[in-house]
Amino acid sequence: MDNTLAPPQTRRVVMGIQEPQDFDAPELPTEPLPLNMGPSHPAMHGTVRMVLEVEGEKISSADVQIGYLHRCFEKESEFATWTQVFPYTDRLNYISPMLNNVGYAMAVEKLLGITNQIPERAQYIRVIVGEMSRITDHMTCLGASAMELGAFTVFLYMLKAREWLFELIEEVCGARLTVSYLRIGGCAWDLPEGFAEKLRSILERSKGVLAEVSTLLDRNRIFRDRLDGIGVVTQQDCLQYGITGPVARSTGLAYDVRKDAPYLVYDRFDFDVPVGSVGDNFDRYAVRVEEMKQSMRILEQALQQIQPGPVAVNDPRIILPAKSETYNSIEAMIAHFKIIMDGIHVPPGEVYSYTEAGNGELGFYLVSDGTGRPWKCRVRPPCFAATAILPELLKGLFIADIVPTFGLMNMIGGECDR
Amino acid sequence: MSQNVLERLKAQFTGGELLDTGSQHGDEWARIRRDAWVTVATFLRDDPATKMEMFTDLTVVDRFATEPRFDVVLHLYSVSLKQRVRLYAGVPEEDPTLETLVPVWAGANWFEREAYDLYGVRFKGHPDLRRILMYPEFVGHPLRKDYPKEKRQPLVRRQPGSVD
Numbered sequence: 001m002d003n004t005l006a007p008p009q010t011r012r013v014v015m016g017i018q019e020p021q022d023f024d025a026p027e028l029p030t031e032p033l034p035l036n037m038g039p040s041h042p043a044m045h046g047t048v049r050m051v052l053e054v055e056g057e058k059i060s061s062a063d064v065q066i067g068y069l070h071r072c073f074e075k076e077s078e079f080a081t082w083t084q085v086f087p088y089t090d091r092l093n094y095i096s097p098m099l100n101n102v103g104y105a106m107a108v109e110k111l112l113g114i115t116n117q118i119p120e121r122a123q124y125i126r127v128i129v130g131e132m133s134r135i136t137d138h139m140t141c142l143g144a145s146a147m148e149l150g151a152f153t154v155f156l157y158m159l160k161a162r163e164w165l166f167e168l169i170e171e172v173c174g175a176r177l178t179v180s181y182l183r184i185g186g187c188a189w190d191l192p193e194g195f196a197e198k199l200r201s202i203l204e205r206s207k208g209v210l211a212e213v214s215t216l217l218d219r220n221r222i223f224r225d226r227l228d229g230i231g232v233v234t235q236q237d238c239l240q241y242g243i244t245g246p247v248a249r250s251t252g253l254a255y256d257v258r259k260d261a262p263y264l265v266y267d268r269f270d271f272d273v274p275v276g277s278v279g280d281n282f283d284r285y286a287v288r289v290e291e292m293k294q295s296m297r298i299l300e301q302a303l304q305q306i307q308p309g310p311v312a313v314n315d316p317r318i319i320l321p322a323k324s325e326t327y328n329s330i331e332a333m334i335a336h337f338k339i340i341m342d343g344i345h346v347p348p349g350e351v352y353s354y355t356e357a358g359n360g361e362l363g364f365y366l367v368s369d370g371t372g373r374p375w376k377c378r379v380r381p382p383c384f385a386a387t388a389i390l391p392e393l394l395k396g397l398f399i400a401d402i403v404p405t406f407g408l409m410n411m412i413g414g415e416c417d418r
Numbered sequence: 419m420s421q422n423v424l425e426r427l428k429a430q431f432t433g434g435e436l437l438d439t440g441s442q443h444g445d446e447w448a449r450i451r452r453d454a455w456v457t458v459a460t461f462l463r464d465d466p467a468t469k470m471e472m473f474t475d476l477t478v479v480d481r482f483a484t485e486p487r488f489d490v491v492l493h494l495y496s497v498s499l500k501q502r503v504r505l506y507a508g509v510p511e512e513d514p515t516l517e518t519l520v521p522v523w524a525g526a527n528w529f530e531r532e533a534y535d536l537y538g539v540r541f542k543g544h545p546d547l548r549r550i551l552m553y554p555e556f557v558g559h560p561l562r563k564d565y566p567k568e569k570r571q572p573l574v575r576r577q578p579g580s581v582d
Contacts, residue, residue, distance in 0.1 A: 067551040074536075075560060079567055110443050239471040239497065241525035255497050351443045352475075352493055352504060365491065367479055380475040380493070388528040417551055 030056040035399075039068050043148050043403045047413030048387075054399060062394040062402075066387060069413035077377035081343025082108055085377060086180045092379060093415040094177055096137035096358040098129040098169070100415075101182040106263060107353035107364035108184045111346050114313060121309040122186040123264045128199070128302050129181065131295040132169060135206070136162045137358030137410075138246075138288040145285070145407035146217060149226050154213050161209040164202045168195070184344055185319050186312025196303045203296050210292060217285075227281035231393050231405035234279060242385040245360020247409060250287045251279030257356035268305065269298045284408040318344055343372025359383040359410055381415045420446045420501035426467050431458065447504040455490075455507045456517045462494060462503065463522060470494035470503065473523035476530060478509075478537040482563035486510040488539055492519070509539055518544040536561040 035052045038044030051063040073092070077085045089100040105126075109115050143158030166176045171192050173181035181188055217223045238248040248255055256273045258266040274290035276283030312319045316335050325332035348370040354363040363380030386409045394402060424439045424446050435454035440447055450458050462470040475493040486508035495502050509516055518541040519526035530541045531550040538559035541547060549556060555573065558565055 067549075067553070070551045072560065075567055113443070240473065240523050242473040242475070242523070243525075253497065260500055349442055350445070350447075350504075352445050352502075361474070363475055363493070365475065365477060365493070376479050378475075378477045380477075384528065384532075385525055388525055392524075 032060060037399075037402065043406065045144075045411070045413060047417065048406075048411065050390075050394075050402070052394075052399070052402075057398045057400070059394050059397055059399065059402070062391045064387060064390045064394075066384075066413075067417050069417040071414075071418065073379065073418035074377055077374055079373065081340075081372050082184060082346055082374060083339070083344060085374065086182065087178065089379075090178045090180055091414050092381070092418065093137065093358055093362075093383075093412045095140040095412060096133035097177055097179045098133035098181065099137070099355070099357040100362065101179060102126050102130045102264075103353070103355040103357060103362045104364055105182045105184055106355060107351060107366050108344075108346065110353045111349055111351045111366055111368055112184070112318070112344075113347075114185060114315070114318070117313050117315075118186060119310045119313065120265070121190075121307060122311045124302050124306040125187050125191060125311060126182065127264050127266065127269075128191075128299060128306070129169065129172065129179075131298050131302070132165050132199070134295045134358055135292050136165050136169075138292050139165075141358075141408070141410040142213075142285060142288055145404060146213075146223070148403045148407050149223060151217065151220070151223060154216055157209050157213055157216075161202075161206045164205065168198055168202060171195070171198075183312060183319065185315060186310075190311050196306075199299065199303060203299060207293075207296065210289065214289065224282065226400070226404050227285060227408075229278070230281050230397065230401050231408070232278060232280045233389065233393065237389060237392075241389045243360065243382075243389060244385070245356070245358070245382050246284055246287045246291060247386050248360065249274065250276035250283035252277055257354055257361055261354070263355060265302075265305075266298075269301045271295075271297050271301075281404045281408050288408075345370065345372055346374075354380070357382060359386065359412065359415065379415075379418060381418065383409065383411045384416045387411045387416055420503055423462070423468050423470075423501055423503045424448060426465060427458070427462075430461060430465075445502070445504055447506065449506045449508070452507050452509065452516060455505075456519065456522065458505065459492065459494075459519055459522050462505075468501070468503075469496045469499050470501075472497050473519075473525045473529075474502075476519070476526055476533060478533045478539050478561075480537060480561065480563045488514060488537060490516055490533065490539060514539045515542050516540075517542050520544055535559070538562065 032053050032055055035054050037050040037052055039047060039049045047069045049065040052059050053061045073088055077088055086101060089104045090097040092100045139158045139162040143155040147155035170176050173179045233247060233251055235251045235253045238251055238253050244255060252275050254273050254275050259273055271294045274287050276287050320339055321332035321335050326336045346368040348368055350367045352363055352365045354361050360382030362382055365378040366374055367376040369375040427436055427448055435451050435458060436448060437451055438449040462468045472495040474495045477491050479489045479491055481487060481489060488509040490507045490509055492505040507516055516539060518530060528550060530544055531548060533539050534547055535549040535552050536559055556571060
């Protein structure tokens, strides 16, 4: 893949009225007015407050205040065993929890030095549940953004498709969002019977939904007017701010961890990394739509390639013994007790492990002091970086532009505020 | 994997700016003298052999009971050369300050605010060093190892002026 920086392309022709000079009337004198947006504003997802200074309808400065969903992820993790951190990771990006599970499990495995020992079936399962989560992530983001622009039908269609995937995830692990399905060293258990057929049927139906949605939105004048040429992020911005994922790819920066540093079995699939050219809101929408289609391609190939086998490493120091053994043999009971009470003993060291989550590079920087609990468990949240550019980006836009710009950044409070 | 970044650093900084380098689990790291923090970071960004254009992550580790107590940890990535590096700068407890990286990467702004908020490391020259995740009235820095996990600081206080 070519990663060289392309020159920034020109803006797409904007169809709506964007500048005051587009009106015939002379510009009316205004004075700066402070305006509070959020945190209890429907478009702010209940988790962000923006203190705006507006001149008429135009934003002259924006102070984006996060932290309303801070749940002390790091502090709690430092007091939990390595395994007990999984439920906390579910709640990071809560519209694609499996991807957080994958990122965290891989980080601890890197620290344990068992990355190469993870059974192949477990790796395929991680890819499958991860890509399913990526689709639910993008569906939620696009559905909610479209709804905020008045396209309520799109929201219902997208959530209908998302619900099919959530129901299948519920069959896998018993929960829709709070999955905690992965374990250090593999998965908690195997996929349920008939999983492949169900997933294939869901993918088929979801493709129909995506086609429906694209006929509703792609050439919709109202939708395009609100997105085209608005909130333009450049490649330089992405590098400066550390923005990754769909937002970076919408600018043409073809950085995808799955391609640039393939992990799990991603190098065995044939898929493309969609990129945009302008980096405006519409590109972010289009890149996400295309990414869902690519995820479906990966899923179809993974279902073809997956073979039966074990789903976790065979190491009693890492994986809990089977329940039947725990109840019937003293050795297994001791092993069970040790892992539950002491935690898995991770050798001292520091590691930075990164995966491609719904919003971009999800990094885990772990510091171990050799005990069963992390000394430090830092998450590098991808949407924190994307939200950080908003104060710059919103300057000069209209108040109405905040809604699509913020929505398509896909700021997820759980991940941004931790 | 990115050993050449460390080689480049060793060749460039011979005046003691580079305190230590190493490699663990495939991650390359370098420990930088505190006063050379911005110089080394700028060099890594601009040098054609390293090209660390992308600011990835900045955080702090509290190595309680060792000297210096805090380590500011910076992760960088080069999109064009696909290499990574991790930098450390030790910051003592008595004087928890470090030069800001905002002029080098604008994205350091929020990450440094978070480091200040949760660990109390102050970044000199930062344009807007406010708390970011905690509320302005919060007292102390919650991710320090000596901040008790169970401590509560309700926003509505029973007695004015009291902390808990």
